Amino acid sequence: MPLPFLTADRAFDEASDDVALPFDDRDRWRRPYRPGPWRVGAAALLLLLASYVLFATMIMALAGSLSAAGISMALALLIIGASLRLLRVGAWVSARGLRRVRFLTTVTVPWGRVSAVRTVQQPVRWLGLPRTVQGQALVVVRGTDTALPLLTTHNADFLARSRAFDRAADGIEVWADEYGG
Numbered sequence: 001m002p003l004p005f006l007t008a009d010r011a012f013d014e015a016s017d018d019v020a021l022p023f024d025d026r027d028r029w030r031r032p033y034r035p036g037p038w039r040v041g042a043a044a045l046l047l048l049l050a051s052y053v054l055f056a057t058m059i060m061a062l063a064g065s066l067s068a069a070g071i072s073m074a075l076a077l078l079i080i081g082a083s084l085r086l087l088r089v090g091a092w093v094s095a096r097g098l099r100r101v102r103f104l105t106t107v108t109v110p111w112g113r114v115s116a117v118r119t120v121q122q123p124v125r126w127l128g129l130p131r132t133v134q135g136q137a138l139v140v141v142r143g144t145d146t147a148l149p150l151l152t153t154h155n156a157d158f159l160a161r162s163r164a165f166d167r168a169a170d171g172i173e174v175w176a177d178e179y180g181g
Helices: 010-014 037-063 066-088 162-179
Strands: 090-094 097-101 106-110 114-125 132-142 146-152
Touching: 037 066, 090 146, 090 162, 097 114, 097 146, 097 162, 114 146, 114 162, 132 162, 146 162
Parallel strands: none
Antiparallel strands: 090 097, 097 106, 114 132, 132 146
């Protein structure tokens, strides 16, 4: 079974230097980097928890408690949905614009409204928790100086992977140069 999210930045690795955007279908939303090990690990743990809940659901159904089995099944489906959404969190690009997907919200900025994409040194949240540390963030400046942080060096995709952060930031900056207003 092909897993396209694992091959996201291979296209950048294999592309020659004369091709800035190595993708054929630029209208398709894509993440220009691989999900990090913290994100994949958390999703795997959620799926493991869902398997235990599904096993409990089967035991409850065989014991004859169908209402409890239904509630347990709904909980398992909620956990599976949360793990899939967790894997989709991140920055996505296409010819239409730039998209920041969070766990509960999604913000899409058309390239015409993007003034600049730049990497800045600032306090960033560590793994999305309230604790902040000094790090780098890739921010998108929209219109009248409203900055939208896309990526940080300390989020679940790039913690302890500074080269991957630099490659992803460079990839998004290339998309902004190509399609930005």
